[in-house]
Amino acid sequence: MTELYSSLSFDELVTRVRRCTLCAEHLPLGPRPVIQLSESSRILVVGQAPGRRVHETGLPFNDPSGDRLRDWMGVSRDVFYDESKLAILPMGFCYPGTGKSGDLPPRPECAPAWREALLARLKHIELTLVIGQYAHAWHLSDPKKSVTDNVKDWRKDWPKVLPLPHPSPRNNMWLRRNPWFEQDVIPELQLRVREILRP
Template sequence: MSVLEDLLTQVRACRICEEHLPLGPRPVVRASTTAKLLVVGQAPGTKVHASGTPWDDQSGKRLRQWLGLDATTFYDASQTAIVPMGFCYPGKGKSGDLPPRPECARHWHQQLLDLLPNIQLTLLIGKYAQDGFLKHAARPTLTETVANWHEYLPHYMPLPHPSPRNQFWLRRHPWFEADAVPALQQLVSDLVKKT
């Protein structure tokens, strides 16, 4: 077993914040030392918690469209690593899911990232991922950060969440799908071998 495989086994057995998880722990993460693309979202929803497959919902369908990837290529861990800010479903809040539990990023992220030497582009999906990775370089709002996506290249590409709940945001900001998505598809195409 490789060092990364051993670490992933530990991550999947993690129970650090079990007492705070309404559906119990089920860490959802995928990675390989050969992956060139890293997808960082916030945390699994209930459907992903049930299936154990990241982005296995309508948000994932839209994300794959934005990336120009079919499901087979997207889920090929040798090409695409999927490491959310929180690995387990955090529970329901007043207006959607609760924020990702902070324990995952604090305890596991650096250990995982250190074992992903080939990552060339990291997609930062949503404000939690943007704040977590960009730190002080993130703008005050998600919209400002995403609008300035080109400033974070070549290492990072900030994105809004592809949730169906974000239809209003996408309608108000047509530049995202007109300008950022084609650029994103080209970047991803250059990195990932489609099957």
């Protein structure tokens, strides 16, 4: 796919992504790709797929999960939504709908269609934050079977890539059971973010 879009300018490629209707028949609220990126982005945030509130506002991580993620990173909303600093490319760009135990997985058509072409344009990324099992499977050099195992092995691809659990309030129990994550990993993450973003 990268070669297919190589003749397009960055802005043309992003415009095509924002107009994508590849999964339209499977999306309960219709297509609305929610992404954020610039050719100068320094940090890449890779989530699962937008939730309903993000779909409605068109702003990635505009929910309690985003509040916690910003706390973990030690950044303000202004910094987080500055595309010259942060790119946000979930594994699925559109809200996939809700199942019995939360939002459905990212649509499988999305990543093969667009991911490599977009990542090839992000040449200044110094840190990639990968959130949840689908992001882990795509972005980690040797993903383990569980999110917990990947996060425990966080130094493997550090300081270029950091696996994270999902910051959703649904994960409060995981955080209580794994206090080492916020004690050991979060301070290192905040230090790395400061190093990358300082003027």
